[in-house]
Amino acid sequence: MPNLTIATIILIGSFILFIALRFPIAYSLGIASVVTVMYLKMPVEMVAQNTVRGINAFSLMAVPFFIISGELMSQGGIANRLVNLANAMVGWMRGGLAVVNIVASMFFGGISGSSAADTASLGPILIPMMNKQGYDNEFSTGITCASSVQGMLIPPSHNMVIYAMVAGSVSVGALFLAGLVPGILLGVFLLIYSLYMSKKKNYPKGDAFNFRNVLVALKDSIFGLITVLIVVVGVIGGFFTATEAAGLSVVWAFIVTFFIYKEIPLKKFWDILGTSLRTISMVMIIIGTSAAFGWLLAFLKVPEMVAGGILTLTTNKILVLLIINAILFVFGMFMDMAAIITITTPILLPIAMQVGMDPVHYGAMMVLNLGIGVLTPPVGNTLFIGSAISGLKIERLAKSMIPMYIVMVATLMVITYFPSVVMTLPKLLMN
Amino acid sequence: MKKIIDRTFHYIESLCKILLIVQIISVTIVVIGRQVFGRTPVWGEELTLFSMVWASLLGATVLLKNDGHIAVTALDQYLPDKAIKFLDLLSYLFLGFYAVIMVIYGIKLVELTGLNMMPALKIKSSWLYGAMPVMAVAMLVILSEKIYLLLKGKDYKL
Amino acid sequence: DTPAETPAETPAETPAEGETEEPAGEAEVVLRYGDVNPDGHVLLDSAEFFAEKVAELTNGEVKIEIYPSGQLGDDNEVYQALQMGAVDLYRGNSASLTDFGSMEVTALALPYIFRDREHFWAVASGDLGQSILDNISETGSRMKGLFYMDEGARNFFTTDAPVTKIEDLANLKIRVQNSALMLDTISALGANPTPIDYAELYTSLQTGVVDGAENPPASYYSNKFYEVAPYYVLDGHTYAPSVVLASEITWNRLSPEHQEAITEAGKLTEAYNKEAIEAADQKAYEDLEAAGVEITTLEDAEKWSAAMDSVYEKHGASFLELIEEVKAVK
Ligand code: NA
Ligand code: NA
Numbered sequence: 001m002p003n004l005t006i007a008t009i010i011l012i013g014s015f016i017l018f019i020a021l022r023f024p025i026a027y028s029l030g031i032a033s034v035v036t037v038m039y040l041k042m043p044v045e046m047v048a049q050n051t052v053r054g055i056n057a058f059s060l061m062a063v064p065f066f067i068i069s070g071e072l073m074s075q076g077g078i079a080n081r082l083v084n085l086a087n088a089m090v091g092w093m094r095g096g097l098a099v100v101n102i103v104a105s106m107f108f109g110g111i112s113g114s115s116a117a118d119t120a121s122l123g124p125i126l127i128p129m130m131n132k133q134g135y136d137n138e139f140s141t142g143i144t145c146a147s148s149v150q151g152m153l154i155p156p157s158h159n160m161v162i163y164a165m166v167a168g169s170v171s172v173g174a175l176f177l178a179g180l181v182p183g184i185l186l187g188v189f190l191l192i193y194s195l196y197m198s199k200k201k202n203y204p205k206g207d208a209f210n211f212r213n214v215l216v217a218l219k220d221s222i223f224g225l226i227t228v229l230i231v232v233v234g235v236i237g238g239f240f241t242a243t244e245a246a247g248l249s250v251v252w253a254f255i256v257t258f259f260i261y262k263e264i265p266l267k268k269f270w271d272i273l274g275t276s277l278r279t280i281s282m283v284m285i286i287i288g289t290s291a292a293f294g295w296l297l298a299f300l301k302v303p304e305m306v307a308g309g310i311l312t313l314t315t316n317k318i319l320v321l322l323i324i325n326a327i328l329f330v331f332g333m334f335m336d337m338a339a340i341i342t343i344t345t346p347i348l349l350p351i352a353m354q355v356g357m358d359p360v361h362y363g364a365m366m367v368l369n370l371g372i373g374v375l376t377p378p379v380g381n382t383l384f385i386g387s388a389i390s391g392l393k394i395e396r397l398a399k400s401m402i403p404m405y406i407v408m409v410a411t412l413m414v415i416t417y418f419p420s421v422v423m424t425l426p427k428l429l430m431n
Numbered sequence: 432m433k434k435i436i437d438r439t440f441h442y443i444e445s446l447c448k449i450l451l452i453v454q455i456i457s458v459t460i461v462v463i464g465r466q467v468f469g470r471t472p473v474w475g476e477e478l479t480l481f482s483m484v485w486a487s488l489l490g491a492t493v494l495l496k497n498d499g500h501i502a503v504t505a506l507d508q509y510l511p512d513k514a515i516k517f518l519d520l521l522s523y524l525f526l527g528f529y530a531v532i533m534v535i536y537g538i539k540l541v542e543l544t545g546l547n548m549m550p551a552l553k554i555k556s557s558w559l560y561g562a563m564p565v566m567a568v569a570m571l572v573i574l575s576e577k578i579y580l581l582l583k584g585k586d587y588k589l
Numbered sequence: 590d591t592p593a594e595t596p597a598e599t600p601a602e603t604p605a606e607g608e609t610e611e612p613a614g615e616a617e618v619v620l621r622y623g624d625v626n627p628d629g630h631v632l633l634d635s636a637e638f639f640a641e642k643v644a645e646l647t648n649g650e651v652k653i654e655i656y657p658s659g660q661l662g663d664d665n666e667v668y669q670a671l672q673m674g675a676v677d678l679y680r681g682n683s684a685s686l687t688d689f690g691s692m693e694v695t696a697l698a699l700p701y702i703f704r705d706r707e708h709f710w711a712v713a714s715g716d717l718g719q720s721i722l723d724n725i726s727e728t729g730s731r732m733k734g735l736f737y738m739d740e741g742a743r744n745f746f747t748t749d750a751p752v753t754k755i756e757d758l759a760n761l762k763i764r765v766q767n768s769a770l771m772l773d774t775i776s777a778l779g780a781n782p783t784p785i786d787y788a789e790l791y792t793s794l795q796t797g798v799v800d801g802a803e804n805p806p807a808s809y810y811s812n813k814f815y816e817v818a819p820y821y822v823l824d825g826h827t828y829a830p831s832v833v834l835a836s837e838i839t840w841n842r843l844s845p846e847h848q849e850a851i852t853e854a855g856k857l858t859e860a861y862n863k864e865a866i867e868a869a870d871q872k873a874y875e876d877l878e879a880a881g882v883e884i885t886t887l888e889d890a891e892k893w894s895a896a897m898d899s900v901y902e903k904h905g906a907s908f909l910e911l912i913e914e915v916k917a918v919k
Contacts (some may be wrong), residue, residue, distance in 0.1 A: 022507070023522045024500035026491070031529045043673040044536040045543065048563040055484050056559065058476065058786040064454060064483060161789065166627060168659055171813040173795070194500070220768075231842050240462050241789050241798055247458030267441060273448040278499060281447070281490025288487070298660040299621070346627055346658040385502050469760070471783045473772055543672050547665070547688040548732065550768055551784075556665075556688075 002040050008300045009037040015293070015334075023237045029289040029379075036296055047292045054291025055284050057338070058243070062158075063117050063283065065246035067385075068276045069253045070121025073227065076257030076270055079125030081221035088217040089292035091206030095198025097130045098143050101193060101220050105147040106154065106187050114158065115374055115382045116362050117246070118148035120279060123389040135374050137198065138400035142389040145382050145397075146404040153183030153364065162338055163363045164346040174426040178364045181421055186368065186411045193407045214273055214372050223256045279388050281313045283381050290379065294340075303331070317355040321416050325369055332373015333380070340370055357419075364422045365415055372408050375401065443569065444493045450486035454479045477551040481559055488562040492569040495526075496589050520581055521576050530570040537564030538558055602887035616644075616652035618847065620839065622678040623661035623670075631807070631869045632680055632831065633657050635862040636736055639833075640855035651847050653678065674838035680738065684829040687768060693724040694734065696908040698829040699901065700774045701894040702915055706739065709828055710863055712918045713737040716854075721847040721911075726837060733835045736855030741805035742825035746814060747821075748800055751885045752822040755779065764790055765858045770904050774826065777896045794818045806873035815882045822885045824893060833858075862881045 015036055018028035033047045044146065073079045086100040093099060104126070105118055123144045130140035152159055153174035164170045197203070207213075218225075229248050234245045258266050297303065308321050331340045345366075352362045374382040377398045386395050415422055461475035494500055502522075507515060511577075522573075541564060544556035580587035593879060604677035622640070626632050633655065640653035661676050664685040668853040668916055670676040682696040696702065700799040712718050714737075722734035745752060745763065752758055759779045767784035782801050793799045794817040801818060803826070833855065840848065877884060887893060905912050 006530075018525070019502075022500045022502050022518050023525060026497075026500055027526050027529055030533075031525055034529060034532050043675050044532060045540040045669060046675040047597075047664065047675045048533055048537045048540045049673075051562065052484055052560055052563055052660065055487050056480050058480070058789075061458075061476075061479055061483065064451060065458070066484070068451065068455070068476060158789075161791065162789075166489075171816060173791070173816055183810070239466060239798075241785065241793060243789075244458055244462045247455055248462060250455050251459055270448065273451050274444065277444065277447050277451065277486065277490045277493060281487045281494050282450075282499065282501060284487030285491040285494075286481070295662070298656065318583075342659060348661075387501070388642055455612075465762075465783065469762075469781055470780070473782075474785060476767065476786075505813055538671075540669075546672065547668070548690075550688050554873060557812075569760060 004300055007036055007123060008302055008305075011296055011300065012037055026285040026289050026379055029293040030284070033292040033296055041394070046295070050292035051288040051296045054288040054294075055255070056289075060284070060287065062243045062246035063120070064276070064280045065243075065250050066114070066117035067279050068362035069227070069246070069250040070117075070124055071272050071276045072222065072250065072253040072257050072269075073121065074128075075228070075268070076253065077261040078221075078224035078227060078253060078256055080129075081217070082224045083125055083129050085214070085217040085221045085225075087206055088210075088214045092209045093195075094205045095194050095203045095224070096206050097133060097135065098139075098198060098203070099127070100196035101126050101130070101140075101143055102147040102150075102187050102191050102194065105144075105150050106184065110254060113409050115145070115151055115371060116283065116385055119382050119385045119389070120153045121146050122148070123386060124363045127386075127390050135203055136201070136388055136400075138394055138397065139201075140398055141386045141392055142401040142404050143190065143194055145375050145386040146401065146408060147187065147377070147409070148382055149368070150187050152181035152367050152371045153186065157367065158366055159337055159341060159370070160363060163341050163345060163366065164225040165351055166220055166342050167359050167363065174360045175363045178360045178422050179367065181425055182364050182368055182411070182415045185414065185421065186408065189407050189411050190404070193403065197403075200266070202431045223260055227252050227256070234279070246408040279385060282388060283384060286379065286381070290334075303344050304347050307351060308343070310351060315355065317357075318417070320351065320355045320367075321357065323354055325365070325412065325416060328366060328369040328412035329373060333376050333378065335368045337374060337381075340373070341366070355419075356425060360384075360426055361419050361422050368408075368412050368415055372405065372412065375405070375408075433576070436572060438567075440493055440496055440564065440573075443489050446550075447486045447490045447493065449474075450482040451491075452480045454486070457482070472550040476481055477549055481552065483563045485558060488566040489569070492566055492573060495570060496573045498588055516581065519587070523578050523581070527571065527574045527578075530567040530574065534564050534568035534571070537561075597762045601839070609765065609863060614832040616734065617650045618843065619654055620659070620677040621656060622653050622680075623656045623659075623667050623676055624680040625659040626665050626680075627658045629822070630657075631865045632738055634865055635858055636680065639854055639858040639859045642857050646850035646854055647847055651843075651850065658670050668732065670836075671834055671836040674836050675887075677836050678735075679834050680831050681834050682740070682829055682831050684766070684768060684770065684827070686832075687770060689730050690728060691723045691907045692728050692730065693908060693911055694832055695770075695916070696905060698720070698770060698827060699905055699912070700826045702912065703828045705825075706742075706863075706867070708918065709739065709805045709830060710859075713830065714859060715918065717914055717918060720806050722832070725832070725834070730841075731837045733837055733840045735835055735851065736859050738831035738833060738859070738862045740829070740831050741807060741866055741870050742822055743803045743805050743827050743829065744809075744874050745803045745822050745826070746801055746809055746818045747820045748794055748797070748818040748821075749821075751820040751883050752801075752824075753885045753888045755889055757856055762798070764793060764799040770900070773798040777898075778826075778893065785873055790814070805870075806877065807869050810873045810876050810880075815877060815880055820883050820885070821877065822887065824887050824890075826893070841915065863917065879892050 015028055015032035019025065035045060037044050037047055046383050086104065087096065090096045104122055107127050123287060127140045130370055131137050157179055160175045160179060162177055207278055230245060230249055230252055306327055310320060314320060328344065331344060349359060349362055353359065374380050377383060377394050383394060383398060387397050457475050457478045461472055465471045540560050541557045544560045547556050549556055549559065577587045623635060624632055624636060636655050640655060643651050643653050663671060664681060665677045667676055667679065671679055681692045686692055718737065725732055725734035726804045747761065755778060760784045763775050763780045764773055764785045765782045772782040783794045785799060786794050790802055791812065791814065794802065794814060804814065809821060
């Protein structure tokens with residue numbers, strides 16, 4: 001019988017080796033899975049099957065839509081107008097566009113529930129805009145990616161729902177409320193950092209505040225604002241699900257771009273689809289092959305093995321939570337978020353509960369932790385999208401984001417060790 | 432030969448774009464069906480996901496042609512051209528190995544998934560999983576061209 | 590493949606702690622058993638009982654390793670994994686097996702085919718139940734049916750008003766699994782079937798995308814759907830029993846002694862599961878009442894089953910004889 005420990009070493013070892021040899025990450029995951037399955041003498045079909053099933057997931061359906069609608073908004077004139085509006089409102093501050101970026105994600109990301117979708121749709125608008133005003137490409141891209149993580153915490157959030165399903169007796173309503181304060185807190189921390197950086201680097205102020213300019217910009221951007229309204233009102237009012245709202249935002253953005261604003265000809269839509277396709281397949285193929293890789297990790301009981309040692313190491317609450325965060329962080333570096341939630345929750349949640357953590361609190365902590373994970377190499381979907389939009393190399397972007405990682409980890413620590421930050425709202429409103 | 436390959440991949444890319452349009456239309460019909468006619472078309476979700484799988488996997492081959500996939504190339508600037516060429520060749524060979532395996536076992540998977548149906552679209556699941564071997568065949572075509580050009584000392588970044 | 594229920598249609602009360610004790614000594618055969626539900630769920634308790642019995646009856650030669658929480662995938666994905674031999678055992682469901690053509694076991698998911706729990710178990714533990722299990726491999730599905738488990742009857746729950754008569758359901762948007770049988774059942778009752786992913790159900794109820802849905806009591810409680818849809822009607826429209834399946838590839842590799850021990854352990858597990866689900870249902874009802882849920886019963890039960898004629902015509906056509914046999918069991 002093949003040795004499972006050796007299989008684990010083959011799986012993880014060969015993946016790291018392939019990455020080091022500069023193989024594309026998607027195929028490094030795939031080849032490592034194939035080699036491991038062959039060693040285990042298991043049917044190799046399962047690698048193919050799991051790759052397809054990784055993509056064939058309801059929770060991912062919104063991603064292509066937000067990528068396309070973001071591309072439409074950024075090329076068709078909607079984005080310019082929305083950013084003009086935001087600029088008229090807060091552009092007069094030093095670092096105004098960075099503030100706009102963060103606040104935009106607070107609302108827009110809250111709707112999409114996915115940091116990848118948020119970066120994909122706001123990035124193409126805000127990154128070039130910021131660069132044009134004189135911000136560093138690294139800072140513009142980094143702050144776009146980092147602020148997009150708010151969307152996973154601020155309700156509605158698909159990842160919270162997935163967690164609630166896996167964890168069992170956790171109220172989705174309570175989880176949604178639990179994410180709200182941490183989401184805003186993350187935004188505030190990033191805001192402070194941005195204002196500090198703007199001062200230090202002397203990033204530009206816009207024109208002085210003028211209320212008439214705000215009105216003009218508002219009138220000009222009203223059709224674009226409706227795109228956002230479709231999502232907000234549509235979802236909160238119960239007309240459609242978040243995924244459907246994503247689909248309709250494409251339809252609306254299409255109508256506004258080609259039949260109202262008419263800045264670009266209809267045939268340009270074909271090119272926009274091409275640009276979107278690149279981002280979509282770049283992200284989706286990694287999600288697919290990492291599903292096969294993740295299936296093998298679960299099969300080899302790697303998450304259990306890793307977590308099993310924790311409680312023998314220590315039962316100190318502070319240390320246990322630190323270790324759990326570290327484990328989630330490492331998994332977040334390599335795997336897709338939904339896969340990590342389904343694989344690690346059954347193992348790590350009971351440990352957290354044993355040291356007295358509420359499962360609702362754990363949900364908020366985990367989502368933020370994995371939210372940092374989607375920004376880190378070697379596997380980080382949001383980082384990839386940011387890199388694809390800005391043209392910055394992954395490693396260069398990641399390196400420039402180190403201060404932002406520190407800000408995010410600081411937020412994570414506050415959320416981990418001060419339960420009241422997370423739990424006050426759900427406790428207040430759910431009882 | 433190059434012309435045929437280029438044209439084929441141009442068509443593949445167009446097909447992927449059409450699949451993206453199918454996704455948008457099918458979700459729109461679901462919402463209109465529910466809001467206006469009070470009926471949710473049951474095939475909506477399945478068709479959307481079906482198109483997403485095919486668009487993503489075929490789109491990945493277009494991306495491979497353009498060397499657009501994400502890799503950690505941090506050290507490239509410190510490596511001599513020869514070393515980069517060698518590592519590219521190595522990567523193409525390993526990707527070729529993966530593609531060959533995915534053709535063989537992807538076809539087995541297609542046979543196996545012929546045993547069950549997609550309930551809403553009422554077609555065999557083989558049609559969904561068929562995306563895998565098709566992707567692998569397209570990968571092999573691209574990789575052969577790249578390896579050929581690389582060994583001939585020509586520009587293989589297509 | 591089809592949008593199976595993600596990740597757990599019937600999640601647990603609380604996540605359990607730790608793993609079961611491993612029997613001493615090295616097992617000759619290790620079998621991997623999957624379920625979409627988390628540890629602590631009745632179905633997982635039953636699976637652990639099954640694993641213990643198998644170990645006992647084979648002197649520790651066969652070890653069952655349980656993978657909860659859909660770690661190996663959900664229904665349709667794991668059926669495929671069973672067919673290729675990548676997974677050995679799986680707790681499947683008669684309703685989700687409908688995509689494999691006319692398997693007799695799928696008839697057990699027909700609405701109102703069982704009068705009550707006693708009726709279901711009378712069928713399941715008799716000769717008829719065995720021949721339905723045997724039919725799973727006879728259809729060429731490459732899976733072998735081992736034994737049954739009981740998940741509890743599925744009932745409707747609604748957001749705005751209690752349901753006691755069939756008219757109360759008229760034109761309500763009811764979330765269902767995306768299966769032709771369930772869609773037709775809901776339509777036949779006069780409501781609008783709305784296939785929505787299970788993960789989106791809570792918010793969809795909350796925001797009014799749908800007016801109701803259907804679940805066994807334990808899932809309705811543990812997912813807190815009662816927070817947003819506090820009316821629960823005990824109509825028991827479908828029983829859709831679980832069936833534990835083995836990969837035919839795995840099964841044919843086992844020695845006759847091991848096969849026999851596993852079959853025997855399955856019988857013992859059925860008995861264990863019957864008691865466990867009764868207790869779990871009872872507890873769920875108590876919890877629901879404590880949570881202030883309005884639980885109603887049907888005033889016109891005969892109208893509900895009469896409405897099913899069209900469903901039986903379409904989905905029961907290939908099982909007419911079997912349906913009569915099932916209904917005839919006392
Ligand atoms: Na942003
Ligand atoms: Na990552």
